[in-house]
Amino acid sequence: MSLPHAILTALLEKPSSGLELTRRFDRSIGYFWPSTHQQIYRELGRLERAGHIRVLPSPQPARGQKKEYEVLPAGREELAAWVALAEDPRPVRDPLLLRMRAAAVVGAPGLVAELRRHLDLHRRQLEEYEEIERRDFPPERTAEEDRLRHLVLRGGIDLETFWTGWLIRAIGELEGPGPESGRGGGPATGS
Numbered sequence: 001m002s003l004p005h006a007i008l009t010a011l012l013e014k015p016s017s018g019l020e021l022t023r024r025f026d027r028s029i030g031y032f033w034p035s036t037h038q039q040i041y042r043e044l045g046r047l048e049r050a051g052h053i054r055v056l057p058s059p060q061p062a063r064g065q066k067k068e069y070e071v072l073p074a075g076r077e078e079l080a081a082w083v084a085l086a087e088d089p090r091p092v093r094d095p096l097l098l099r100m101r102a103a104a105v106v107g108a109p110g111l112v113a114e115l116r117r118h119l120d121l122h123r124r125q126l127e128e129y130e131e132i133e134r135r136d137f138p139p140e141r142t143a144e145e146d147r148l149r150h151l152v153l154r155g156g157i158d159l160e161t162f163w164t165g166w167l168i169r170a171i172g173e174l175e176g177p178g179p180e181s182g183r184g185g186g187p188a189t190g191s
Contacts, residue, residue, distance in 0.1 A: 003043050006033045008052065008071055008079040015056060015070040018044055031129075031156055044069060052078055100170075112174050119167040126160035129153060 006029050010021055021044070022037040035043075047053045052075030056068040071079075096118060103111050137150045 002033060003035055003039060004047055004052070005079055005082050006035070007040065007043055007047060008075050011053060011069055011071045012076065012079070015068050017066040017068050019066060021069070032152065047075065050074075112171055115167055115171050115174070119164060119171065122160050122163040122167065126157065126164060129157045129160060133157065 006025075007021065010016065010024055010029055014024075016024065018037075018041050022040050025035060025040060044053065048055070048069070051072060053069045053071050056070050058065060058068075096114075099114075100108075100111070133150070133153055137146065137153065141150070
């Protein structure tokens with residue numbers, strides 16, 4: 001249910017054509033709510049049929065002209081009601097974590113290389129977020145909407161910081177000496 005709300009949010013920030021909207025998604029909302037261009041266009045049609053958005057009137061109608069959409073009062077009300085909902089956190093569903101769990105059962109040739117690849121991807125994403133923060137959120141931007149947008153970005157920075165730290169630790173543990181080398185004490189004794 002969140003894609004329509006992401007689209008309503010983006011259109012309330014700035015009325016846009018479908019193409020402009022997909023480009024904006026690629027540069028902002030898509031970082032934390034990725035969607036394909038096809039999904040966005042399909043959702044624009046649904047939102048229009050539901051009476052939440054409309055195509056802005058064009059001063060000169062022309063065939064093939066791009067449509068610009070704006071949010072109607074019903075769409076703003078829908079978004080405000082959604083923002084006010086209580087929602088529990090969702091469990092993490094990351095395929096890498098599941099693959100590591102499976103590797104404990106079937107072995108994992110090449111797992112460390114895959115972890116290094118993920119580490120590189122997370123480091124690059126972290127650098128990109130930090131660059132956005134430097135560029136778009138100087139200390140003098142203190143309006144509430146700027147603070148809220150900055151908090152979303154900080155959430156992304158904190159997540160990427162977590163992933164880079166966790167991956168470094170995981171790689172170190174997998175490449176480090178095993179339990180037989182005395183790192184964790186001797187063999188387990190049980191009763």
